[in-house]
Amino acid sequence: MDHFLYRDGALYAEDVPVSEIAAQVGTPFYVYSAATLTRHFRLFDEALDGIDHLVCYAMKAASNLAIVKLLGDLGAGMDVVSGGEYARARAAGVPGERIVFSGVGKTREEMRAALTGGIRQFNVESEPELEALNAVALDLGTRAPITIRVNPDVDAKTHAKIATGKSENKFGIPIAKARAAYAQAAAMKGIEVVGIDVHIGSQLTELAPFRAAYEKVAELTQQLRADGHNIRRLDLGGGLGIPYTRSNEAPPLPTDYGAMVKEVLGDLGCEIEIEPGRLIAGNAGLLVSSVIYVKEGEGRDFLILDAAMNDLIRPAMYDAHHDIVPVNEAAPGALPARYDIVGPVCESGDTFAKGRDMPALAPNELVAFRSAGAYGAVMASEYNSRPLIPEVLVMGDHFAVIRERPSLEEMLNRDSIPVWL
């Protein structure tokens, strides 16, 4: 459920007409609903009621400081994957003890910054990383709390570009080698083993792959405890999928997921961490865009928008589907139309949808891409020298620009021409 609903034919973000934001901010822009973000965080938090847990929002999904602060103030922890995300979490007021650091390529500088600023744990993904972290921690005269991310060799049954739990993927240490890696970690003076981490992929629409992975983690927990390790935390990653269309079968709900987690892992006496990103932010955001032209092609009509693949790359990158709806619902009797919906970027890949049925639209009319809150703004680029688009947060009947649209001058001023040119 989200808070983007029609009232009298006009699309609202909570209690604010989307067209009003467009009039003030200009298009294209992203808009997020605070109520939806809050609701989705609470769904997860409540799904794990009765078990010691921390929901660590995967900031990579949408990392605007205002979003991070909103979730942090609700009690969320953060899953970060770079020094930049770590800095954002801290700037948004999230204490270090609620931040977990994931990622296959943490640099020594990033480790140092997190160890100095405060960190809950590093999710270590390789033996060389373990050695580097040990060295950095010893140098700082401290011990780094860690889990080891294990690769359970489970098929997440999702898009190949976002599956991470198969042995051919770059992520984690093969589960068969985990005991050796933990033995190595336990012998390091700068390392403190606190648990196990696993993350098998994103946009999972079934519970079975999660269950398969978590059963392996449960077994490993027993083995590692028998080996003498104090396994007290299990980080289960993120990955629960969201509905991208209104018609398709709904993925499992956080409550189903939570019940399964308790069933498989509840008896181990471990604190549970989860790292959802998409489910919290995905359906909490829209991308709003205007029609520039309607162009008649050969056997098809093109709806040319002012948003492009640089603003929302998911359709070009993963063939992802986003529902695209008119901001002002068509009057009854309006002509139906079928469009290829495209942006202005000079690549055929800049296509958001093909053969989409919707009411006929005219230039300057507004459309909204649903489910654009996660992996939307964060994956944007300035390709074709199109400045990054603004982000807006709505709460009740007010809204705020949480990232301004840079002027062309600001964009140009980041470059410099060497004096010798």
Ligand code: LLP
């Ligand atoms: N934890 C780790 C270690 C991850 O790598 C990810 C996502 C998450 C948590 C959050 O997963 P989520 O709950 O959002 O599924 N750009 C792609 C998605 C990439 C996901 C990468 N890792 C897309 O637009 O579909």
